[in-house]
Amino acid sequence: MATTADKTNPVISLKDVSIRYDTSDRWIGDQIDLDIYPGETVLLLGPSGCGKSTVMLALAGLIPTSLEADLRGRVLCGGINTRHVDAGQLAGKVGIVFQDPDAQVVTGSLLDEVCFGLENLLAPVDEIETRALTALRRMGLADSREEALRTPTELSGGGRQRLAIACALALDPPVLVLDEPTANLDPVASAEFYAALTTLKDASRAIVLVEHELDDALQLADRVVVLDGNGTIIHDGAPAEVLGRHARDLSERGIWLPTATGVALRLGLDADPERELPLTVSELAPALDAVEAPEGTIVSTTDPGRSRDQVLAQQDVLIDVHAASVRLGGVTVLHGVDLRIMSGEFLAIAGINGAGKSTLTRAIAGLVPLSSGSIALAGTPLTALDVRQVGDRIGYVFQNPEHQFLARTARDELAYGLRVRRRPKHEVDDRVDRMLARFELARYADVNPFLLSHGEKRRLSVATALITEPKILILDEPTFGQDQARAREIVNMICELNATGITIIIITHDLQLIADYADRVTLLSQGRLLDVGATGEILCDTRLIERAGLRPPPVRHIALALAREKPEWRTVYRTGQIREIAP
Amino acid sequence: MSDGHNTATRRGWLATINPVAKLAATLPPLALLLFTRDIATPAVVAGFALVAIVSGVPLRLRTLFAGAAAILLVGAWTTLVFALLTRSDLVKDSPIIIDGWITLRAAAMHSGASTAVRLAAMMMLALLGSFGTTTNQLASALVHQCRIPYRFAYGSIAAMRFAPRYRQDLLTLRAAQRARGIIDSAGPVGYFLRTGRSIIPLLAAGARYATRLSLAMDARGFGAFSSRSDRQPSVVRARDVIFVMTVWAGFAAVFVTTGMLGLLSISGDLHDPR
Structure with missing residues (x-):
């Protein structure tokens, strides 16, 4: 991707920048110097909690104009020092799209929404609607004024994110900043979002992008800036240079890599320091010829799930869901689902937002009542059990750990489930101590759960779910928004639990996680069961995956492309099928 | 129009x-x-x-x-x-x-x-x-006839959009806490216990939402100037006086x-x- 940037006049210029929130002692960024030029698309990467979002807020001028924070150094937005303006006055210089589609909607119609910014900036009244409609049309949201009067709630998450771009675009800012814009989107919506974003790339506009999911974002980027754990810039350059040469370093820092780069790294292609690792599948194909191992042994063609299938087929049915339907607020959100879950299996539930994934798992845990059908746990009907009796059998970890915290210290949090069950004190103390040690939380025994870091909160919430020794653990999006290192840590923990015989039911957007670890997959679509089967069979059926509104997992996607030349890749979907070769 | x-x-x-x-x-x-x-x-x-x-x-x-x-x-x-x-x-x-x-x-x-x-x-x-x-x-x-600053008038209206999300949060929270084995008695005592437990997480979520929303509004120029363009400015017409x-x-x-x-x-x- 050729850089057409004019390198003389930066649209954003950071000099010696460090930021500290009023509530914290920690300075984010060690004298960051960063100039962004017109026409560039800059991808900003870094491990979880490194301060990417903070740096982004500073370069868009929202720090210090809108948020209480100390800013050292200086930031120029379109030549204006952000220290010398008030909140809102930079809107014409920098447009921003945030992660949460819900928290950006201010008005009741698409048209009003796009007009909002123009009105704030005192655009002439007779121009406002024309400019708003142009922006809506450009993002494919409305062709006529009539269509533009729809309410934003009618749009999907992806539609609302495109609406957020339209809102920024209407003000025609020279810089567009996007903070993990697709984090809450389904794979297809996210691809559509990037397609729409690509049309905005031109010589006059700069785009700054923070994103975990790199395969889509890299098609757009012509510069990558990497922050370390403290928010200090450690790499800055063309994607081929930064990701191609420093992939192992980035991976060790916990930063997600493009799938093709990850595969190349696994095959030890970074052994030759002269070589840049591939970023895309088309670059990966020729690079594979350099692998030292004999052609046929690069990947394993036997489905790794097969042997597990036979073991599981011998097991008892632990959860029997029969024709289960759920109605919420007068709407049927789950339609007659039949599902048998075997003792000891690792079952994944996938589907787009609103497909009924959480409703199904909540119904299994007795947290929402069925309108018809039945669910039995090891032969006992759910209706014969109260919440606590179900809790003895099923531990449920919600997406947001904070939703489940009830006590003032981590120790009390763990003890809670046992105390309400009136277990003797010595047993409570003993089990809590063991759980604290097992999840490496002993240091935080007397700390308020809300003050733990995100990873610690997650570990604590899993520990509280396991304290009653349930045989089934349900996890709702446990790796959401985590960097690679943390996601790996969480997944390892889940796999260890599964190995001790605990049945795992996991809801996740991350189809590669499913491909790598799950025994079986349940696909839901519009509240109905689309299919359930062995992971390999489901994930290799591209048409089925697309019917569910999803995309094949990244490794599968690459394998399909490579299989045209190298047939041994035809059956690959799991990262583990690719041979790990030390450099 | x-x-x-x-x-x-x-x-x-x-x-x-x-x-x-x-x-x-x-x-x-x-x-x-x-x-x-x-x-x-x-x-x-x-x-x-x-x-x-x-x-x-x-x-x-x-x-x-x-x-x-x-x-x-x-x-x-x-x-x-x-x-x-x-x-x-x-x-x-x-x-x-x-x-x-x-x-x-x-x-x-x-x-x-x-x-x-x-x-x-x-x-x-x-x-x-x-x-x-x-x-x-x-x-x-409110802005044109009552001379209320527009930041206040439009800001309060944006805050009302929090209601549906708040309801959703509350439902998730109740389910999440029930999953921990909480059984509240029916009646006022159970109600107060339940409410007391929900307040902190809901306030935390509410504060986060409010920060995000206000950032999104600032990013679109809210409050940049002391007034804003109004496509359909509210006016007092004869019919209003007659009414x-x-x-x-x-x-x-x-x-x-x-x-x-x-x-x-x-x-x-x-x-x-x-």
Whole structure:
């Protein structure tokens, strides 16, 4: 991707920048110097909690104009020092799209929404609607004024994110900043979002992008800036240079890599320091010829799930869901689902937002009542059990750990489930101590759960779910928004639990996680069961995956492309099928 | 606006009245109604308000019937409750009309009924003052007619969009806590326990949401200048003045008429149970 940037006049210029929130002692960024030029698309990467979002807020001028924070150094937005303006006055210089589609909607119609910014900036009244409609049309949201009067709630998450771009675009800012814009989107919506974003790339506009999911974002980027754990810039350059040469370093820092780069790294292609690792599948194909191992042994063609299938087929049915339907607020959100879950299996539930994934798992845990059908746990009907009796059998970890915290210290949090069950004190103390040690939380025994870091909160919430020794653990999006290192840590923990015989039911957007670890997959679509089967069979059926509104997992996607030349890749979907070769 | 007229006819004439004019027209009568103690005056006011609402807002027949049924039920219930609450020494001279396991005297029933009708009339006026008003109209009117700073007017309206999300959060939170094995007893104690536990996580989520929303608004220039363009600025037109004058005159006429007929009864003491 050729850089057409004019390198003389930066649209954003950071000099010696460090930021500290009023509530914290920690300075984010060690004298960051960063100039962004017109026409560039800059991808900003870094491990979880490194301060990417903070740096982004500073370069868009929202720090210090809108948020209480100390800013050292200086930031120029379109030549204006952000220290010398008030909140809102930079809107014409920098447009921003945030992660949460819900928290950006201010008005009741698409048209009003796009007009909002123009009105704030005192655009002439007779121009406002024309400019708003142009922006809506450009993002494919409305062709006529009539269509533009729809309410934003009618749009999907992806539609609302495109609406957020339209809102920024209407003000025609020279810089567009996007903070993990697709984090809450389904794979297809996210691809559509990037397609729409690509049309905005031109010589006059700069785009700054923070994103975990790199395969889509890299098609757009012509510069990558990497922050370390403290928010200090450690790499800055063309994607081929930064990701191609420093992939192992980035991976060790916990930063997600493009799938093709990850595969190349696994095959030890970074052994030759002269070589840049591939970023895309088309670059990966020729690079594979350099692998030292004999052609046929690069990947394993036997489905790794097969042997597990036979073991599981011998097991008892632990959860029997029969024709289960759920109605919420007068709407049927789950339609007659039949599902048998075997003792000891690792079952994944996938589907787009609103497909009924959480409703199904909540119904299994007795947290929402069925309108018809039945669910039995090891032969006992759910209706014969109260919440606590179900809790003895099923531990449920919600997406947001904070939703489940009830006590003032981590120790009390763990003890809670046992105390309400009136277990003797010595047993409570003993089990809590063991759980604290097992999840490496002993240091935080007397700390308020809300003050733990995100990873610690997650570990604590899993520990509280396991304290009653349930045989089934349900996890709702446990790796959401985590960097690679943390996601790996969480997944390892889940796999260890599964190995001790605990049945795992996991809801996740991350189809590669499913491909790598799950025994079986349940696909839901519009509240109905689309299919359930062995992971390999489901994930290799591209048409089925697309019917569910999803995309094949990244490794599968690459394998399909490579299989045209190298047939041994035809059956690959799991990262583990690719041979790990030390450099 | 070329299609402004169409929108107006589709949404009824009440929607075309300035929201501030509607409030100005209905709030003083609403306050005065507090002091009436008879049945006729509020009943006539409620009747006129109802006629204005039905003619001014397109309501579906079903909505209308459901509303009427609700008003009758609530009215009957209020009558009974307030009749029972009336101090017995004040009505001991009036004839007994029900004498079973409760004793009700005619004066007590009258007092209950007048309270119920008063409440119904006040409700009607409140509806008349708010029906057909969109949040955008209200914000614009508050800025232009009441000189309220636009940041405050539009900011409060944006905050109202939090409600559906808050409900969703609350449902998830309840399910999440139930999964921890909490069983709250039914009734007020369980309610307080449940609420107490929900407050901190909900406030934390609410504060985060508010920060995000205000950042998104600032990023789009909210508050950049002391005023903002208004595509449909709220103006006071002749019809708004006529509306206010008509409501006030009509209200005064009702008072004068019932007063002359000897039906009107007024008390300055809001606790006066008469």
